[in-house]
Amino acid sequence: xxxxxxxxxxxxxxxxxxxxxxxxxxxxxxxxxxxxxxxxxxxxxxxxxxxxxxxxxxxxxxxxxxxxxxxxxxxxxxxxxxxxxxxxxxxxxx
Amino acid sequence: xxxxxxxxxxxxxxxxxxxxxxxxxxxxxxxxxxxxxxxxxxxxxxxxxxxxxxxxxxxxxxxxxxxxxxxxxxxxxxxxxxxxxxxxxxxxxxxxxxxxxxxxxxxxxxxxxxxxxxxxxxxxxxxxxxxxxxxxxxxxxxxxxxxxxxxxxxxxxxxxxxxxxxxxxxxxxxxxxxxxxxxxxxxxxxxxxxxxxxxxxxxxxxxxxxxxxxxxxxxxxxxxxxxxxxxxxxxxxxxxxxxxxxxxxxxxxxxxxxxxxxxxxxxxxxxxxxxxxxxxxxxxxxxxxxxxxxxxxxxxxxxxxxxxxxxxxxxxxxxxxxxxxxxxxxxxxxxxxxxxxxxxxxxxxxxxxxxxxxxxxxxxxxxxxxxxxxxxxxxxxxxxxxxxxxxxxxxxxxxxxxxxxxxxxxxxxxxxxxxxxxxxxxxxxxxxxxxxxxxxxxxxxxxxxxxxxxxxxxxxxxxxxxxxxxxxxxxxxxx
Numbered sequence: 001x002x003x004x005x006x007x008x009x010x011x012x013x014x015x016x017x018x019x020x021x022x023x024x025x026x027x028x029x030x031x032x033x034x035x036x037x038x039x040x041x042x043x044x045x046x047x048x049x050x051x052x053x054x055x056x057x058x059x060x061x062x063x064x065x066x067x068x069x070x071x072x073x074x075x076x077x078x079x080x081x082x083x084x085x086x087x088x089x090x091x092x093x094x
Numbered sequence: 095x096x097x098x099x100x101x102x103x104x105x106x107x108x109x110x111x112x113x114x115x116x117x118x119x120x121x122x123x124x125x126x127x128x129x130x131x132x133x134x135x136x137x138x139x140x141x142x143x144x145x146x147x148x149x150x151x152x153x154x155x156x157x158x159x160x161x162x163x164x165x166x167x168x169x170x171x172x173x174x175x176x177x178x179x180x181x182x183x184x185x186x187x188x189x190x191x192x193x194x195x196x197x198x199x200x201x202x203x204x205x206x207x208x209x210x211x212x213x214x215x216x217x218x219x220x221x222x223x224x225x226x227x228x229x230x231x232x233x234x235x236x237x238x239x240x241x242x243x244x245x246x247x248x249x250x251x252x253x254x255x256x257x258x259x260x261x262x263x264x265x266x267x268x269x270x271x272x273x274x275x276x277x278x279x280x281x282x283x284x285x286x287x288x289x290x291x292x293x294x295x296x297x298x299x300x301x302x303x304x305x306x307x308x309x310x311x312x313x314x315x316x317x318x319x320x321x322x323x324x325x326x327x328x329x330x331x332x333x334x335x336x337x338x339x340x341x342x343x344x345x346x347x348x349x350x351x352x353x354x355x356x357x358x359x360x361x362x363x364x365x366x367x368x369x370x371x372x373x374x375x376x377x378x379x380x381x382x383x384x385x386x387x388x389x390x391x392x393x394x395x396x397x398x399x400x401x402x403x404x405x406x407x408x409x410x411x412x413x414x415x416x417x418x419x420x421x422x423x424x425x426x427x428x429x430x431x432x433x434x435x436x437x438x439x440x441x442x443x444x445x446x447x448x449x450x451x452x453x454x455x456x457x458x459x460x461x462x463x464x465x466x467x468x469x470x471x472x473x474x475x476x477x478x479x480x481x482x483x484x485x486x487x488x489x490x491x492x493x494x495x496x497x498x499x500x501x502x503x504x505x506x507x508x509x510x511x512x513x514x515x516x517x518x519x520x521x522x523x524x525x526x527x528x529x530x531x532x533x534x535x536x537x538x539x540x541x542x543x544x545x546x547x548x549x550x551x552x553x554x555x556x557x558x559x560x561x562x563x564x565x566x567x568x569x570x571x572x573x
């Protein structure tokens with residue numbers, strides 16, 4: 001049996017981006033780069049998602065998460081949250 | 095629909111379009127028109143991207159399918175708020191009028207009024223309309239919402255005009271449908287549209303019943319002719335260079351749309367001589383459309399960003415008066431945003447189930463839009479400096495003879511290439527007195543009704559009795 005940790009399947013959900021305070025797509029790219037093959041990325045409504053990353057452009061945090069309520073949701077509203085999310089996923093893997 | 099599919103769908107249309115005295119044979123690739131097509135195509139592109147889908151798409155209340163929000167009927171307050179947010183988002187993405195809100199507003203107004211006519215008259219307009227709506231949503235179509243008649247002598251009612259065609263009207267009734275004649279002026283995005291939805295332009299009385307007509311037609315229907323409007327600096331789009339256009343990617347357009355004895359089948363008729371509902375259709379459409387001027391907030395974002403960039407390129411960004419002008423621009427722009435969000439947040443449900451904005455707040459918002467973009471534009475020109483209107487052409491910058499002097503003498507902040515300084519100034523020129531000023535300034539003044547139209551509505555809708563009651567109570571008056 002392999003001891004290699006299994007990648008976490010992350011469902012990605014953005015808010016609509018009407019007046020974002022930062023570049024949401026660039027932030028997600030940075031998180032993806034940091035996690036590498038430790039995470040598999042799918043749409044938020046994908047039933048295989050184990051965890052939802054909700055990327056809000058501002059503190060209004062209005063992304064529609066109605067279809068994701070059964071899954072754990074981690075919301076980020078700025079770049080400072082990226083590190084915490086990366087650590088969270090790495091913790092889940094262990 | 096993808097942007098590519100949208101473009102291909104336009105290529106299949108056989109529109110009769112005229113510009114500069116000649117027929118335009120290839121509308122999609124015409125260099126004057128093309129940027130406006132790009133702006134509409136952007137509404138399709140943004141809807142395909144996950145980072146915008148929450149605003150740009152929504153679940154249809156009639157099919158349950160995911161659709162472009164521009165074809166949606168608002169089902170709750172959140173839909174209305176997201177419509178305002180979509181306007182800002184698209185305005186910022188294109189820096190111009192993206193032309194698709196007017197059709198959305200026509201659809202929503204008709205969803206309310208066709209229901210109301212049916213309830214009062216026992217007609218079947220709402221069923222027809224819902225069938226049409228399903229068609230629009232299924233094919234993700236662009237609809238031109240056509241309300242503004244030429245109107246002739248403003249002191250006269252439609253039936254009193256010397257030329258009866260100055261308001262679009264019914265000229266013949268047949269077993270299969272009706273024949274209409276007239277025109278609609280200032281039609282934004284008309285030649286980028288698959289469909290035209292026609293509505294009356296004012297409240298009407300019994301004598302005007304032939305003018306109380308609403309219908310939808312394919313934009314290529316026989317007898318419909320488009321005559322393109324000019325825009326300031328429009329022929330810069332015919333020049334080889336890109337820089338002098340200011341915004342080389344996107345733009346808007348307007349056209350006079352002539353209906354020369356056009357046949358409309360009954361299944362596409364949504365109002366036929368029910369003159370007593372013409373005013374309600376106008377009022378609902380106008381209220382939605384006054385909310386739609388949320389787009390100017392997005393264009394304002396672009397202009398404020400351009401002004402700050404120009405200040406930095408000029409080395410003037412730390413001057414206190416420049417900082418204060420940027421603050422004022424943001425204050426005005428965000429005040430506009432407050433208006434379009436508040437009229438949406440205070441929306442309510444109509445008997446048809448459609449949600450409509452708070453009409454008083456929508457009119458207040460649009461009244462602000464008739465003013466604030468002008469002040470924002472004035473401040474942008476103040477910050478930009480006179481070079482914005484005195485700088486030579488792109489060709490002079492590229493010329494081996496003059497280029498070296500222009501590069502030398504028009505340099506600002508030495509960390510910034512001179513051409514970039516010119517680019518941002520051309521964008522400010524474009525937005526404040528070039529092609530985009532049509533949308534950002536004059537359309538802000540007259541689009542969705544001129545300022546006086548909003549003042550009349552504010553006068554009608556403000557609850558003066560309650561205000562007087564509050565004042566009398568606090569001053570001890572007991573009547």
